[in-house]
Amino acid sequence: MKQVTINGNVHDIDVPDDMPLLWVLRDVLGMTGTKYGCGIAQCGACTVHLDGVAVRSCQTTMDSVYGQPVTTIEGVGDTPVGAKVQAAWLEKEVVQCGYCQSGQIMSAAALLNENSNPTDTDIDDAMAGNICRCGTYVRIREAIHSIAV
Ligand code: FES
Numbered sequence: 692m693k694q695v696t697i698n699g700n701v702h703d704i705d706v707p708d709d710m711p712l713l714w715v716l717r718d719v720l721g722m723t724g725t726k727y728g729c730g731i732a733q734c735g736a737c738t739v740h741l742d743g744v745a746v747r748s749c750q751t752t753m754d755s756v757y758g759q760p761v762t763t764i765e766g767v768g769d770t771p772v773g774a775k776v777q778a779a780w781l782e783k784e785v786v787q788c789g790y791c792q793s794g795q796i797m798s799a800a801a802l803l804n805e806n807s808n809p810t811d812t813d814i815d816d817a818m819a820g821n822i823c824r825c826g827t828y829v830r831i832r833e834a835i836h837s838i839a840v
């Protein structure tokens with residue numbers, strides 16, 4: 692049995708060290724806000740924060756997670772920047788089908804934690820790994836700019 696801290700809550704889990712974090716979140720803990728898209732770190736739907744850094748949870752194995760706090764879409768709204776991102780997403784009506792948006796919000800929050808006033812290029816660079824089949828990229832950029840200070 693090992694412990695992992697997710698959104699400030701400590702969970703006891705007993706899983707293989709090579710199990711991806713995404714599987715632990717969704718299948719072991721029932722936290723289904725983080726989405727499975729490609730499974731090969733190519734779409735960004737599974738993005739979470741590991742010690743504040745955006746990572747693809749489908750390709751992040753548990754042996755590299757232990758000892759570092761995890762934040763998911765279920766908890767990011769409790770952080771100052773995460774709350775602003777979620778509010779901006781609503782105000783700009785970013786979402787269409789929604790499937791990619793957990794990952795989009797997590798990547799945007801990680802960007803804004805690092806850079807409170809990103810340029811279009813900064814945004815494009817930070818968000819390039821988050822694919823949206825609905826093409827919400829323009830509104831994502833608007834929403835991020837609306838939070839910039
Ligand atoms: S499901 Fe992880 S990047 Fe696509």
Ligand code: FES
Nearest residue numbers: 788789823824825
């Ligand atoms: S909102 Fe549908 S895939 Fe992004």
